[in-house]
Amino acid sequence: MTVVLDRPQAPPRLNRVRRRWAWGLGALAVLGWSLAGAGAFAGDVVNPAGAGQFGRFASAALSPALDGEFLRVLADSVLVTVAYAALGAALAVLLGAVGAVAVARTTWGRRRLGWTLSRGALAVPRGLHEAVWGLLLVNLLGLDPWVGVLAIGVPYGAVTAKVFADLLDEVPRGGYEALLAGGAGRVPAALYGLLPPASGGLLSYSFYRLECAVRSAVVLGLIGAGGLGYQLLLSFSSLRWEQVWSCVYALALLCLLADVGGRAVRRRVAAPRSSGDRLRRDPMLSTAVLGTLAAIVWAWWYLAISPATLVADRTGEQLRYVLSAAWPPDVDGPLLSAVAVAAVDTLQMSVIAIAVATAGAVLLAGVAAHPPRDAPVLRRVTGSAVRLALLLLRAVPPPVWALVLLFVLLPGVLPGALALGVYTLGVLGRLAAEATEELDPRPRAALTAMGARPVGGWLYGVLPAATGPVLAFALYRWEVAIRDTVLVGLLGAGGLGALLASRVSAFDWGAVTTVLVAVIALTAAVDLVSARARAALR
Amino acid sequence: MSSRRAVRSGGFGEHALSRRSLLAGSAAVLAAGLAACGRDSPVSSSGGSAGSSSGTRGSLTIGAIPDQDPEVLQRLFGTLADSMSEALDLDVTYQPVTDYGAAVSLFRTGDLDLVWFGGLTGVQARLQTLGAEPVAQRDIDESFTSVFIVNADTGLTPADDLTPLADLRFTYGSETSTSGRLMPAYFLSEQAVDPEGFPAGPGFSGSHDATISLVASGSYQAGVLNEQVWAARLEDGTVDPAAVVQYARTPEYHDYHWLAGPQAVERLGADLPDRLLEYFTGLPAGDEVLELFGAGAFIPTEAANYDQIEAVGRDLGLIS
Numbered sequence: 001m002t003v004v005l006d007r008p009q010a011p012p013r014l015n016r017v018r019r020r021w022a023w024g025l026g027a028l029a030v031l032g033w034s035l036a037g038a039g040a041f042a043g044d045v046v047n048p049a050g051a052g053q054f055g056r057f058a059s060a061a062l063s064p065a066l067d068g069e070f071l072r073v074l075a076d077s078v079l080v081t082v083a084y085a086a087l088g089a090a091l092a093v094l095l096g097a098v099g100a101v102a103v104a105r106t107t108w109g110r111r112r113l114g115w116t117l118s119r120g121a122l123a124v125p126r127g128l129h130e131a132v133w134g135l136l137l138v139n140l141l142g143l144d145p146w147v148g149v150l151a152i153g154v155p156y157g158a159v160t161a162k163v164f165a166d167l168l169d170e171v172p173r174g175g176y177e178a179l180l181a182g183g184a185g186r187v188p189a190a191l192y193g194l195l196p197p198a199s200g201g202l203l204s205y206s207f208y209r210l211e212c213a214v215r216s217a218v219v220l221g222l223i224g225a226g227g228l229g230y231q232l233l234l235s236f237s238s239l240r241w242e243q244v245w246s247c248v249y250a251l252a253l254l255c256l257l258a259d260v261g262g263r264a265v266r267r268r269v270a271a272p273r274s275s276g277d278r279l280r281r282d283p284m285l286s287t288a289v290l291g292t293l294a295a296i297v298w299a300w301w302y303l304a305i306s307p308a309t310l311v312a313d314r315t316g317e318q319l320r321y322v323l324s325a326a327w328p329p330d331v332d333g334p335l336l337s338a339v340a341v342a343a344v345d346t347l348q349m350s351v352i353a354i355a356v357a358t359a360g361a362v363l364l365a366g367v368a369a370h371p372p373r374d375a376p377v378l379r380r381v382t383g384s385a386v387r388l389a390l391l392l393l394r395a396v397p398p399p400v401w402a403l404v405l406l407f408v409l410l411p412g413v414l415p416g417a418l419a420l421g422v423y424t425l426g427v428l429g430r431l432a433a434e435a436t437e438e439l440d441p442r443p444r445a446a447l448t449a450m451g452a453r454p455v456g457g458w459l460y461g462v463l464p465a466a467t468g469p470v471l472a473f474a475l476y477r478w479e480v481a482i483r484d485t486v487l488v489g490l491l492g493a494g495g496l497g498a499l500l501a502s503r504v505s506a507f508d509w510g511a512v513t514t515v516l517v518a519v520i521a522l523t524a525a526v527d528l529v530s531a532r533a534r535a536a537l538r
Numbered sequence: 539m540s541s542r543r544a545v546r547s548g549g550f551g552e553h554a555l556s557r558r559s560l561l562a563g564s565a566a567v568l569a570a571g572l573a574a575c576g577r578d579s580p581v582s583s584s585g586g587s588a589g590s591s592s593g594t595r596g597s598l599t600i601g602a603i604p605d606q607d608p609e610v611l612q613r614l615f616g617t618l619a620d621s622m623s624e625a626l627d628l629d630v631t632y633q634p635v636t637d638y639g640a641a642v643s644l645f646r647t648g649d650l651d652l653v654w655f656g657g658l659t660g661v662q663a664r665l666q667t668l669g670a671e672p673v674a675q676r677d678i679d680e681s682f683t684s685v686f687i688v689n690a691d692t693g694l695t696p697a698d699d700l701t702p703l704a705d706l707r708f709t710y711g712s713e714t715s716t717s718g719r720l721m722p723a724y725f726l727s728e729q730a731v732d733p734e735g736f737p738a739g740p741g742f743s744g745s746h747d748a749t750i751s752l753v754a755s756g757s758y759q760a761g762v763l764n765e766q767v768w769a770a771r772l773e774d775g776t777v778d779p780a781a782v783v784q785y786a787r788t789p790e791y792h793d794y795h796w797l798a799g800p801q802a803v804e805r806l807g808a809d810l811p812d813r814l815l816e817y818f819t820g821l822p823a824g825d826e827v828l829e830l831f832g833a834g835a836f837i838p839t840e841a842a843n844y845d846q847i848e849a850v851g852r853d854l855g856l857i858s
Contacts, residue, residue, distance in 0.1 A: 049691070050755030138640050142649040143633060221636075233636050237745040318647055403748060407755040411707055411741050494739070501742075505639050505714045507662060508858045 023536050031355050034348035038413040045414055050407035057404045060241030064249055073231060074250055080227035081254065083299035084145075084217035088152025089210040090296045095153060096160025104165040106176075106190065123527070125158040127520035129483040130216045134225055135504060140318045145303035146310060148225040152216050156209055163205055171197040200269045203285070207262040210292070214258045218251055219397060219487070228254075229397070236400055244400065252395035259391075259430070261288070322509060329517060330510035338499060339518045346495035346522065349417040349488075350481040356421030357481075358474040361432040364390070364425075365466055366458045368433035372441075387433070394426025402488040416488040416495065420481055428470075428477055435469040436462060468537055475530040475537075482526050486519070496522070596806045597629040598622070601641055601650040614830040621827050625817050628806070638714045642666065651802035652814065657682075657716035657793045657847045662857060664841065665848075669800030671811050672841055674818040675792070676833035678766070680843070682793035684717045685768050686786045687753050688760045694785055700729045703785070706759035709741035711749050714856060716793050716847060717764035718746055724850040725788045733854070747771070754781040766832060792843040 039045060101107055103122060108115035125133075134151035141147050168190075176193030180186070221229020228251055235243035265288045309315065368386045371379050401419035409415040444461030452460070486497035496519050503511040600622075602615060615632035622630040633650060635641045638659050644650045645663045652673070655663055664670045686703065688694045694702055703726070711718025719742075723733035734740060741758055743749040746767040753761040754777070765787065771777045796818065803810045818836035821828055828835065851857035 047755065047757045050757050053751050053755040135639070139643045139647075142644055142647040143635075230634075230636055234634075237747065239745075239747045239751055314647070399744075403744070403752075406752060406757050408757075410757055411709075412738060498742075502713055506856045506858055507639070507642070507666065508855070 019536050023533050027533075030351055034351040034355075034417075037344065037348040038352060038417060040414060045410055045412070047408055047410050050409075053407040054404055057241050057244075057407075061245050063242055064245040065235075065240070065242040066246065070243060070246065074228070074246060077221075077226070077228045077231045077247075078250055078254065079302065081214065081217045081221070081229070081251075082295070083302045084148040084152060084220065084225070084227060085210065085213040085258075086292070086295045086299040087149045087303065087305070088156065088217065089206070089213040091149055091153025092156030092160045092209055092213070093206045095157025096164045099157060099161025100164035100168060103161055105169045106194065119162070120524075122158045122162055123524040124520055125154050126162075127483065127523035128155060128516065129219075129486045130155055131219050132486055132500070132516070132519075134220045136322075138225075139322050140315055141309060142314075142318075144309050145226075145305050148217065148220045148227070149303075149305065151220055151225070152213050156213065156216070160205070160209060164202060167198045167201040167205070168194050171201075203289075204266040204269045207265045207288070207292075211255070211258040211262040214254050215251075215394065232397065232400075236403075248392065248395050252391050255395055256391060263434075264288075325507075325509035326513045328510065329513035330508070331514065335511055335514060339496070339515060342494060342496045342499045342515075343518055343522055345413055346482065346485045346497070347526075349413050349420065349485050349495055350478060350526070352414070352417035353420035353424055353481045353485075354474055354478045356418060357424035357428045357477065358470065360421075360425040361428040361474070362463070362467065362470055364429050365432035365436045365470060366462055368429055369436040370433075387430075390426050390429040390433075392426070393422055393429070396423070398423045398484060398487045413494060416485070419488050420484055423484070424477055424481055428473060431473045432466065432470045435473065436466050438469075439465050472534050472537055475534050478530050479523060479527045482523050483519070595627065595629050597631065598626075598651045598802060598806070599631050599633050599649065600652045600654075601633045601635050601644065602654040614827075617830055618827050621825075622817060626813060638712060645670070645797070645799055648799060648801040651799050653797050653799075654794060655797050656714075657791070657795075657844055658714050658720045658851055658856060659716075660795055660797050661844050661848045661851060662714070663797055664844075665857065667799060669803070671798050671803075672839045672844070673796040673798050673811050673814045674836045675795040675839040675843075676831060677835050677837055678833060679794045680792055680837070680839075681790040682717060683765045683790055684722050684762050684788045685765045685784050686722070686760060686762045686788075687750065687768070687782050688785045689753050689756045689758075690781055690783055691756060692759050694783075696783070696785055698786055700726055700731050700786060703760050704731045704736065706736065707738065707741075707757070708736040709743045709749055709752055709758040709761040711743055711746050711761075711763055713742050715746075715764075716791075718749065718762060720847065720850055720854065720856065721791045722762040722788060723854055727853075750777060750782060754778055756781075760785065791846065792839075795839050795844075 035041065099122070103115070103118045105115060108118070130151050133154055134147055137147040137150055141150075171194060173194075175197070176189050179189035179193045184192075217227055218229040218232065221227045221231070221233060228247055232244060232247040232251075235247060265285065268282060268285055364386055367382055368390060369383070371383055375383075398419050401422050402416055405415045405419050405422075409418065439462065443465070444457045447457040447461045448454075485495050486500060488495075488497065496515055500512065500515045500519070503515055600615065600619065612634065615634070619630040619632045622628065633644075635644060635650070638656075641650065641653060641655070642659055642663045645653050645655075646666045653663065660672065664672070686700065688703075688706070692706060710722070713719060726733045741752070743752050743758075743761065746763040749758075749761040749763045750768070750771060752758045768777075768784070772779075796814065798811050798814060815838055819838065821836060823835065848857060
């Protein structure tokens, strides 16, 4: 019977596969080109003599600094980081909600040009890393808590606007159109016809942003905005690995709390309770939303934020100073050729990083996924260990990875790329594990029931179905990786990040503008290619 | 589809209680934080909050670029702030800064009134802030030196000739460090070694300590750093003499100095630089502040001392 049912599906599947082959071969070619560019095929890349230095970093993981005074400082930093994350995410959701109206297809209807332009405008705030925003804002606002909040809120706001708009555009439009046909204005029709069905998705995504904001708040510390990242940088610059690990553990704990809490909320939204009155408010979701609101209020109070700073005379003065120095952009020949070379390095770095992370994520996803309740103890322990390892991979900031990998690898694009790859693996591994958990468990169960070994069950029952979603996530992260290369650019790894750091430290604002334009253009281009590739995967 | 949903909701139903209590727990933690903390922003001591709270006394915010052991830096400036408050009858606050560039920008914006700058960052700050005045330097700063270090496997023995370094993988420290980048680059070019021309280009380790570790690991075969830090690391035994050795010492140059901003002078009177100089030079030998700075005494300094640094900085494109 199954044979009869399956046969008609065969031809269209083959067509889709052929298109994917083109993308797959293209991806392999780009990866080969990137590895060649990074010098991976040209002689020595490993420096075995540095193993001792790497060992110092690794062994300090077992003996983190735990003296009283340091822990007290750490606790204060944790509060600052939480406050930044809460306010940054709140601002992002606010900006996202306003921005979504401006970039939704629903708003523009058939006016494609306006829609394309408004989407394009989002590429500017989105294309710059939070740390770059922080660097620019320090110059406008000085030492003000707004720096951290805006540096998270602005780029996240742009991403959120795009996602919110997509969510609004994708909900079933029956109610909305019925309201319009019934004579309602477009605003009330959207409020009552589009918002309610989209609200679950919007809430889920808002909590996901909060999780990401915790990690971003740490990166901001690296540019001097305070918090956990600041302590980490202080300990890092004098290579006190014991203290660095204490900071990493504190961060991992925060990430874990945010992950678990956010996941609980997102699952609840995705699969509401089946029993009881569906119209009644879900007490857990209410608690989560109220708790988050309380955290935002607390963060505002704790950081002593004053809106007056944003409109103060001094801020305007500094804005004029920086703008007059930064415009027009520097377009002389040597700089432009340096930008071109750096852009190629950045691209190769991001490709290698994503390839490493994707390969790792596909291999680890099965083990990292939460096992069914009746799984053997060994499987549960391995799963927890892998999840913990992934958590630590993403809790150690990329610049730290870049330095410690440079102990065992010779300088060049490769250590920077691997640093980014390892960090991205931490993020992607978790996303892949979640995607695996969402898969239909029946093919694997069927294979196991017929006597397949666990590896065989995974290879034929899980891998084929998991590859699609994992590749889609990887393509999403590729764009993020381009922006993250800014963090690992120094140390001879090169790329646009190194160029940016060198121009910023020389206060050469005209050249900074040029490099920033290049970063934004590259990010937008990668976004475009990644969107095409994801479309081919669907 | 429906079975998937059933599995999923069954799966989390069991954990719902623990997650709920977890959320409640996080809220409690946040509430505890709320009860424990004051109203001053924990990330910014600027805006003269100390001054406004205590009425008549003026306020001064001091800062430093992070070039040394951060813990020492933290202790150093706490001690200094107390000592200065007492001697000058001002509310002095120490504001830690993580980044060379940030320190210069914050000096320009007036967030920092008195900053302990390195040679190059001092010049950058002075060029961006009209009316900024160099106040004082340490006795060791008028004859500061850097050391070139090499990995022991290179087989190089100490010499004055820098040309053998040209063929090695080479790292500087922080990009705008005077002792870890600027002056060594100048002395390299004096001996016809292209300071940007090492195999695959020079690296920037980010800090003096990272330079030592990277050269010790052999990833970079040679590097350069502040002699003060090198001597301190040799003394406390963090350097493995079998892995990394000193190759050459640079000639002397001017480095660190105190720079006072025009906004502080405007606020606290035209005699502020003189009062600051009097305070620094008047510190008795063996004073804790001198000890923490690793100095025998503070001595006067003037802008002309940094003309060479400015010229080199322009050559290297670090001042535009």
